[in-house]
Amino acid sequence: MRFTKVGALATAALFVFTACSGTPGASGGGADKGSIEVWSSLPRQGSSKAQTDTIVNAINMALEEHGNKAGGYTIVYKDVDDSTAAAGKWDEATEIKNANDAVANDKLVAYIGTFNSGAAKLSIPILCAKGIVMVSPANTNVGLTKTFNAGEPDVYYPGGCKKNYTRVVPADDLQGGAGALWSSQLGAKNVYVLDDTEVYGKGIADVYAKKAPDNGLKVLGRDGIDGKASDYKALAEKIKATNPDLVYYGGITQNNAGQLWRDLRDAMPDVKLMGPDGIAESEFIQAAGAAAEGSYVTSGAISPDQLTGKGAEFIKKYNTKFPAAAPEVYTAYGYEAAQVVLAAIERASAKNPKDTLALRALLLDEVKGTKDFDGVLGKWSFDAAGDTSLTEMTGLIVTSGEFKFDKIIK
Structure with a gap:
């Protein structure tokens, strides 16, 4: 997405750790080269907070596990907020401010973020x-790395600047198609497609609608919703009149998905409801209440309870350290993003950059050149566009008020 500030830096939490080694979890020594900064820019207010709390927890775990140095540098981590209390989600002006503050800081070398795809297009x-290299734990909009809308992704690189963006989660061209395939596998023939009109939501709904005919689905209608509407009763009645088997929503929890679900369920008690990883968070279930039960949710992220090997070990350690903040869909992806940055700092430092700005340039190449990274998500690489080689799509069903793994969609 994800799968969502004025004064953000004033309230940002500051953590100082050290890290080293080019491999996850390793530690080492070396001459003291001074301090450098790594920031994350995530929505720390509103209904995304529960999700981003776990991402920040995971980033801190990665830093702590690396000890005191990364390539001889002391790592100063800032947890920066790109949301506002008024919006209750990410905010354009605040994300722009965060990015401008980052480029004005000569000590900053990496930016873990963003959470929302619309925010990424701005920063x-x-x-x-x-x-400055970016590593997102959650962005999935196709156009950030590939041609989707006209001019993408080059439009985000004015003047031909060197592409700086990467993400550790698969893009929506895979997830939207997986949603259409799963809809067909569930027996749906006629579907109605909604979106929240934001970059992420509209983008994934576009992919779903495009892939629908290939999976034997007829799209009965398509609407964008007003995320600030008091209710969607009229829309629900309009959709009901088309007699769909399934309603698909491309969007995030923060754009009133809970109210939408309640109104759709009231109008059509038996219709199947499906959404993407933008609603794969505990706040969605709280917002939708009983209407969330039985909902189908796709995710480009591997469910925490389905991680194996190093991933399972991480979740066990996380639960021990943070028993009151259960891991969410993107928790492990925040950890992986941090590990990628730390390993790349180690490799870049070995090339003896003359100063922090030189390190920044080397780090961009090292992150984008990540190959066969053996982390909590398995072994994977970044391609030339900055996309992960991971392609697995997960199907979740809300059962007894929780997201439960159902299947790998294929």
């Missing part, structure tokens, strides 16, 4: 101009 050009 990529700003950070690119100064060669």
